[in-house]
Amino acid sequence: MSKETIFGFIEKNVPLIIALETELTKRPAIAPESGGEGEWEKCRFLEQWLKDRGITALERLDAPDKQAKGGVRPNLIATIPGKNDAKRLWIMSHLDVVPPGEASLWKSDPWQVVQQEGPRGTVLIGRGVEDNQQGLCSSVLAALSLISQGITPPHPVKLLFVADEEMGSAYGIDWILKNHPGLFRGDDMILIPDGGDPRGETIEIAEKNLLWVRFTTTGSQAHGSRPDQGINAHLAGADLAVRLHEGLSKQFSERDPLFEPDYSTFQPTKKEANVPNINTIPGEDVFYMDMRILPRYPIKAVLTEIDRIKGEVEAKYGVKIAYTPLQSVESRPTSPEAPLVKLLSGAVREVYGVETRPIGIGGGTVGAYLRNAGIDSVVWGRMDDTAHQPNEYTVLENILGDAKVMAFLMMEER
Structure with a gap:
C-alpha cells in the first residue's frame, strides 16, 4: 500500500x-x-x-x-x-x-x-x-x-x-x-x-533529574508578643527555604544548552498553614520544594548539600528539621x-x-x-x-x- x-x-x-x-x-x-x-x-x-x-x-x-x-x-x-x-x-x-x-x-x-x-x-x-x-x-x-x-x-x-x-x-x-x-x-x-x-x-530526548521534598521545621509555640519564650518555626523555615534556593543554585551551577532553562532550578513552592491566628509564634512549619537538576548532578549529591544547609539552620535557631523526598527520579x-x-x-x-x-x-x-x-x-x-x-x-x-x-x-x- x-x-x-x-x-x-x-x-x-x-x-x-x-x-x-x-x-x-x-x-x-x-x-x-x-x-x-x-x-x-x-x-x-x-x-x-x-x-x-x-x-x-x-x-x-x-x-x-x-x-x-x-x-x-x-x-x-x-x-x-x-x-x-x-x-x-x-x-x-x-x-x-x-x-x-x-x-x-x-x-x-x-x-x-x-x-x-x-x-x-x-x-x-x-x-x-x-x-x-x-x-x-x-x-x-x-x-x-x-x-x-x-x-x-x-x-x-x-x-x-x-x-x-x-x-x-x-x-x-x-x-x-x-x-x-x-x-x-x-x-x-x-x-x-x-x-x-x-x-x-522539538524531539525531547532528556529530562532533568526530579526531586520534590517536604520540609518540616519544629520549634516551640509562644505568644506573638513573647518570641523570647518560644522558637519561631516559621522564621527558621523561611530562612531554610532561602538558603536552599541560593545555596543549591550556587553549588550546582553548571549550564547545559540542551535544556531550557539551561541550569538547575531549586524552587520553594507549596506552603502549608501553620497557626490560625496572627498573634501566635508557630511551633511547626511545613513547606515544599520542586527541584529540577541537570542530569550531570546525582540526586545523592544534592541531598548531601541539603543536609549541610539544614544543619546550619538548626544550629542558628535551635529548631529540628526533617525532610521527606516525595519524588526522586534520575533520568538517563x-x-x-x-x-x-x-x-x-x-x-x-x-x-x-x-x-x-x-x-x-x-x-x-x-x-x-x-x-x-x-x-x-x-x-x-x-x-x-x-x-x-x-x-x-x-x-x-x-x-x-x-x-x-x-x-x-x-x-x-x-
Whole structure:
C-alpha cells in the first residue's frame, strides 16, 4: 500500500476521531488522590471501541488500587502484529487527566467536547483533549489506517495506554516496569506523544533529574508578643527555604544548552498553614520544594548539600528539621543519534516539512522511567501545549498530522 493510501484513510476519518475525543472526554479519568475514580470507565470504553474496529490483540495490566473504581488502575496494550518480531515500535499515551480547576474560567463544560472553527481550522475544546487524548487518538488512527486496510507493518506496533501519569506513575509505567520486567526489550523504540511545540520541531530526548521534598521545621509555640519564650518555626523555615534556593543554585551551577532553562532550578513552592491566628509564634512549619537538576548532578549529591544547609539552620535557631523526598527520579538521556530519533526526524520532515532538533526539558514525563530501564524513548508531538489550562484545546489538523507521522514510523523498515 502506498503512503497516499494510508494518509488518505486518516484524512477521511475526521468524524471518527472527533467522536472518539468526545467519548473519551465524557469519562473523566481523574486519580483518586485528586478526587476522582481513576481510569476504569475510560479504559473499558476504549478497549471495547478498539475491539469493535478490528484491533483485537488486547492485554490489560491492572495495578491494584483500593481507592479506585474497580479496585485497579488499568494499563492497556493493543498490538498490531508485524512481519518481523524484532525492533518493535511502541506508542505510549496516558489515560488519566487532571481536574478542570476553577469552573468559572471555562467557557464550556470541560467534560463535553466543543468544536470551533478558527484561523488554524477546527479545534476541539475540553479537559484532556490535548493532554493526552491528542496523542492517544493519533496513535489509534494511525493503527486503524493499517488494520482497516489489511496492511501488515514490517515490525510489530504496540499501543500502550497507561494509568497515573499525572500523579507520578506509581500505578502506571513505574508499576509496569517493576511488575512486568520482561515486557520491553532493549531494542524497542518508544514514542511518547505527550509534549511538543506548535511546529513539531522539538524531539525531547532528556529530562532533568526530579526531586520534590517536604520540609518540616519544629520549634516551640509562644505568644506573638513573647518570641523570647518560644522558637519561631516559621522564621527558621523561611530562612531554610532561602538558603536552599541560593545555596543549591550556587553549588550546582553548571549550564547545559540542551535544556531550557539551561541550569538547575531549586524552587520553594507549596506552603502549608501553620497557626490560625496572627498573634501566635508557630511551633511547626511545613513547606515544599520542586527541584529540577541537570542530569550531570546525582540526586545523592544534592541531598548531601541539603543536609549541610539544614544543619546550619538548626544550629542558628535551635529548631529540628526533617525532610521527606516525595519524588526522586534520575533520568538517563536517549542519544540524539539513536535510530528512533533519526526515524522520527525523517517522518516529521516527510509529513510536516519541518526539520527537528533534540531538546531536554525540566518537566518530568514517563520517558524517564523507560530511559532508566535502558530503552530509547522520545517525547514528541505537534501541539500548542494547553495542558492543565482552562479551555484546553487541540487542533484537529495536529491529530491528523501526528497520526500520519506515526503511520510513517509504523511502516518504516528498520
